[in-house]
Amino acid sequence: MKTRLNFKNLNFQRGQPIFIFIMVVIICFFTGENFLSLHQEDLIIPSSGLSQQLRLSHYLPTLANTPGNTRVFLFEGKEKGGNVLILGGTHPNEPAGFIAATILIENLIIKKGRLFIIPQANLSGFTHNDAFEANPQRFSLPAQDGLRWFRYGSRLTNPIHQWPDPTTYINPSSQKLAGPESRNLNRAYPGSKEGSLTERVAWAIMQLLKTENIHLAIDLHEASPEYPVINAIVFHERAAELAAMTMMDLQMEGFDLRLEASPPNLHGLSHREWGDLTSTLAILLETANASHGRLKGKPSPQLIVKGQDANYVRAARLGRLFVPFDEEGIPLKRRVARHLASIKSLITNLAALYPSQTIKFEYFPSPQLLLKNGFKDFLQIASSSK
Amino acid sequence: MKVIYQLILLWLTLNLTVYLFREKRLSWQLSAGMVLILFILRLLLIK
Numbered sequence: 234m235k236t237r238l239n240f241k242n243l244n245f246q247r248g249q250p251i252f253i254f255i256m257v258v259i260i261c262f263f264t265g266e267n268f269l270s271l272h273q274e275d276l277i278i279p280s281s282g283l284s285q286q287l288r289l290s291h292y293l294p295t296l297a298n299t300p301g302n303t304r305v306f307l308f309e310g311k312e313k314g315g316n317v318l319i320l321g322g323t324h325p326n327e328p329a330g331f332i333a334a335t336i337l338i339e340n341l342i343i344k345k346g347r348l349f350i351i352p353q354a355n356l357s358g359f360t361h362n363d364a365f366e367a368n369p370q371r372f373s374l375p376a377q378d379g380l381r382w383f384r385y386g387s388r389l390t391n392p393i394h395q396w397p398d399p400t401t402y403i404n405p406s407s408q409k410l411a412g413p414e415s416r417n418l419n420r421a422y423p424g425s426k427e428g429s430l431t432e433r434v435a436w437a438i439m440q441l442l443k444t445e446n447i448h449l450a451i452d453l454h455e456a457s458p459e460y461p462v463i464n465a466i467v468f469h470e471r472a473a474e475l476a477a478m479t480m481m482d483l484q485m486e487g488f489d490l491r492l493e494a495s496p497p498n499l500h501g502l503s504h505r506e507w508g509d510l511t512s513t514l515a516i517l518l519e520t521a522n523a524s525h526g527r528l529k530g531k532p533s534p535q536l537i538v539k540g541q542d543a544n545y546v547r548a549a550r551l552g553r554l555f556v557p558f559d560e561e562g563i564p565l566k567r568r569v570a571r572h573l574a575s576i577k578s579l580i581t582n583l584a585a586l587y588p589s590q591t592i593k594f595e596y597f598p599s600p601q602l603l604l605k606n607g608f609k610d611f612l613q614i615a616s617s618s619k
Numbered sequence: 620m621k622v623i624y625q626l627i628l629l630w631l632t633l634n635l636t637v638y639l640f641r642e643k644r645l646s647w648q649l650s651a652g653m654v655l656i657l658f659i660l661r662l663l664l665i666k
Contacts, residue, residue: 250640253652261659268664 271360271370274304275383277335277352278613282342282595284309289351292444293426293437300394301434303356305441306338307349314346315583315590318442318450318513319576322353323418323503325386326363328372328537329520329568330453332383333576336569336598336611346592349445354438355418357394357430359386368524372534374565376612385537390416395430405432406500419452422506442511448590449475449583452503452517453572457526458545458554458563462519466575467493469508469515475582476516482578486600488571514583518575520568521556528553540564566607570600625662632658 279286287305290297303322321334334352341348353359362368362385373380392398395416402415405425414420416431424435442450449472456463468476476492483490495504495515508515523529523542530536530544541562549558556563577597584591598611635658639651 249645250642250648253648254636254639257652257655257659260656261663264656265660265664268660 271384272300274356275331275335275353275359276381276615277304277306277338278615279306279338280340280342280596280613282308283338289434289437289441292440293433295426296433296437299430299433300357300360300391301355301430301437303351303353303434305349305351307347308341308343309347310343310345310593312345312593315449315580315587315592316347316349316445316447317580317583317592318349318351318445318447320351320354320438320450320452320503322351322359322386323355323452324388324454325353325355325358325384326368326388326525327453327455327522328383328385329455329522329565329572330518332374332565332608333453333569333572335383336573336603336608337576339613340596340598340611342595344593344595346590347445348592349441349447351438355386355390355431355434357390358388358416358418359384361387361391361393363387363389366532368532369534369537372537374538374612375607375609376614377609378614381612385534388417389413390418390429390431392416404501405435406506408500410501419454419503420501422501422503423510439506439510442507442513447511447513448587449579450503450507450513450515451576451579452507452515454517454519455522455525455568456519457528458521458523458556458558459526459528459548461555462493463521463555464489464571465491465493465519467495467504467517467519469495469504470497471508472514472516475514475579475586478582478585479575479578482582483571483574486574486578488574490575516579518572520571521558521563522568523558523562538565540568566603569608570603573598573603574600628658628662632662 285307288302290302296302321330334350338350371382373382398412398415400412402410402412421431421435423439425432426436466476480490480492504515504517507513523540523545524536528544528548529542545558548554580592635651635655642648
């Protein structure tokens with residue numbers, strides 16, 4: 234068997250192979266450029282109220298220089314008060330959480346207490362799409378200086394960063410799950426210091442909760458309209474009172490919301506492990522996202538932003554959905570406004586229940602204004618970056 | 620490990636390039652070119 238390269242009979246005279254080789258180089262250039270662009274972090278322009286920008290490696294140094302080393306934004310008031318963590322982008326194909334976190338970072342000003350915001354919790358998941366879903370890589374929203382692009386990622390960590398999947402995944406809390414769930418951040422809690430990339434990210438978030446003495450932690454999600462746990466607050470049992478008060482507030486504001494208790498035997502999820510293993514009050518919020526569902530038509534940036542889909546209108550008429558769905562759809566601004574209203578109400582009620590854990594805002598982006606005017610007023614001009 | 624992996628990829632990429640220039644039939648040249656794209660991308664980009 235020959236093992237050496239055979240350079241005999243090479244045909245450099247005819248243009249055909251040279252032309253094909255040049256085409257190969259051109260295709261490699263453009264696809265390579267596109268591939269590298271998937272690994273660029275989305276633009277976030279913090280407000281003047283930002284106190285500090287950290288990385289998750291601050292809580293687990295071995296995450297430095299890895300695709301899991303996501304940004305942590307800290308807003309700190311002059312007075313001491315409560316400590317709250319807001320997590321967006323646990324699942325990067327659920328954009329309302331990531332965009333709600335981004336709008337908070339770009340607008341918040343705090344007078345009392347500390348607010349930690351992680352907009353892209355599973356940063357690796359933002360670097361790829363779910364195979365075979367035909368989802369767009371990006372969608373755009375109107376900002377003050379024109380359209381701004383945001384990545385639409387995958388529910389799971391990129392297999393380039395964590396491979397191969399086991400046949401059965403036994404997570405750090407000994408729950409047995411399907412193999413690909415080893416790349417699902419919201420099945421990996423409490424994480425592991427020496428585990429996979431996803432488990433290390435989960436471990437670092439747990440460390441943040443413990444070392445910063447977080448009183449309330451909110452994980453922002455979306456789910457398909459045919460999923461039963463939708464437009465819901467999922468709460469750990471210690472946060473039941475807080476969740477009930479918030480549900481009443483939101484219903485008065487016109488956001489229909491249901492309460493779902495965190496199942497005690499389903500381990501690895503944020504609302505279970507955060508509440509069991511730390512002193513934080515653990516909450517998970519869900520909105521209804523048509524681009525996330527199995528019944529959706531052609532995936533497109535419009536479907537993500539406008540949330541209109543004829544298949545879901547038909548499914549609603551047949552009584553197959555758990556939320557109302559008409560021709561207006563459920564646009565991203567309404568889903569983000571729902572998250573913002575829930576966050577504000579949760580923090581207000583935390584102060585009512587535990588006055589020493591109060592957070593006071595000088596400015597909090599108004600969900601009602603977002604519903605009325607859209608994203609433009611809340612996404613800042615790039616040159617105003619701190 | 621990474622160096623060995625990269626060397627294997629480089630070896631296969633060179634073989635495919637040589638094959639592309641030695642082969643006379645257009646369809647076989649195109650096939651080699653298509654596979655070559657994947658190998659070059661894998662060699663240069665996947666970390």
